[in-house]
Amino acid sequence: MAPAYHCVTMLDPALAMGAEVVLYPLNADLTPDRYRLDEVYKQSVKPVRVMVATHFFGFIQDFSWLRQWCEEKAIVLVEDCAHVLFTERDQARGAGKFGKFVASSPYKFFPSPDGGFLYAPDARRLDGVGIQSAGFLSELRGIKRSAEISREPKIRKPDIDQIDKLLDSIISKIPEPGNDRVLQRPAQSTRYSADSVRTASLRSSRWVINHSSISGNVCRRQANYRCWLKALSDVPNCHVLYPQLPEHVVPYMLPLYVDFPNPHFYWLKQLGVPIWRWDEMAVSDCQVAHDHRLHLLHLPCHQSLTGDEMNWMIAAVTKVLSLFEEEARG
Ligand SMILES: Cc1ncc(COP(=O)(O)O)c(C=O)c1O
Numbered sequence: 001m002a003p004a005y006h007c008v009t010m011l012d013p014a015l016a017m018g019a020e021v022v023l024y025p026l027n028a029d030l031t032p033d034r035y036r037l038d039e040v041y042k043q044s045v046k047p048v049r050v051m052v053a054t055h056f057f058g059f060i061q062d063f064s065w066l067r068q069w070c071e072e073k074a075i076v077l078v079e080d081c082a083h084v085l086f087t088e089r090d091q092a093r094g095a096g097k098f099g100k101f102v103a104s105s106p107y108k109f110f111p112s113p114d115g116g117f118l119y120a121p122d123a124r125r126l127d128g129v130g131i132q133s134a135g136f137l138s139e140l141r142g143i144k145r146s147a148e149i150s151r152e153p154k155i156r157k158p159d160i161d162q163i164d165k166l167l168d169s170i171i172s173k174i175p176e177p178g179n180d181r182v183l184q185r186p187a188q189s190t191r192y193s194a195d196s197v198r199t200a201s202l203r204s205s206r207w208v209i210n211h212s213s214i215s216g217n218v219c220r221r222q223a224n225y226r227c228w229l230k231a232l233s234d235v236p237n238c239h240v241l242y243p244q245l246p247e248h249v250v251p252y253m254l255p256l257y258v259d260f261p262n263p264h265f266y267w268l269k270q271l272g273v274p275i276w277r278w279d280e281m282a283v284s285d286c287q288v289a290h291d292h293r294l295h296l297l298h299l300p301c302h303q304s305l306t307g308d309e310m311n312w313m314i315a316a317v318t319k320v321l322s323l324f325e326e327e328a329r330g
Helices: 008-016 034-043 064-072 088-092 136-151 160-171 194-198 203-210 214-232 261-271 287-295 307-322 325-329
Strands: 050-054 076-080 101-104 117-119 238-240 253-258 296-300
Touching (some): 008 050, 034 064, 064 076, 160 307, 214 238, 214 307, 253 287, 261 296, 261 307
Antiparallel strands (some): 101 117, 238 253, 253 296
């Protein structure tokens, strides 16, 4: 069982093992809908073995009730901490406390070319997990990639005073929706690499992760998130999904719900604002996932964003969302 709101890479490992994935419904805040879980569980033709529960965008949820629900049914709970800066610090604050296994993606928080954590509170559960070194050539490529990542600007932005001019030319055309592919059922993505399953993360990734400042990362991400919150408070046609940033949360991205994804999402993309959304998602009868698929944008709050880059993104998002489609086309 996996959350109805998902990116395809969340389902890939299970699909690659030949498992069938059942999507469970979520509440508006993306926590599992506990009142409908039993219904979904009972509908599953095959016995349910594993459930994935996600702390979306780094907002740590209390999954103690879910752990109990899984225990009663002998389901293995996998706690998805991909959006959590998973350190001892986060563990102390709740992340990684609920699952029999905990998976996290440190490359989302550190400038490392790859890397993944698999953690089990009961270490014996990991006894059968074997990984091999990536090999000499991959390690060399990893060093090159680490050097490139450290030099790359996080966003390629035009001047702030060019936004209006650029926007004028963008809004004069009808937005092209791109390849909006709806998956009728969970399907493995082309990004999945079976080879990487048993490959250890690169030494360069481990070096970068071990030598990065956790506290600097935490402070800057929180500051960028707060900066977005302040800037977006008066912006029309949108609302922030998590408008409070608790002290213990290290945000992965800022989830912004936009009322008119067409045209606003396309205009933002065409302006070059680095935003994401999970439109390549398998359909389910979860209304929240269905709605968020096109409406929920993920805005960056990465620690390496400069003040200039934040100001540029804020100016671009504010200008775009303040434009109504009719006005803009008219
Ligand atoms: C919530 C969530 N879980 C799991 C994954 C998969 O993580 P990885 O890329 O480390 O395999 C992702 C990837 O973006 C994700 O967003």
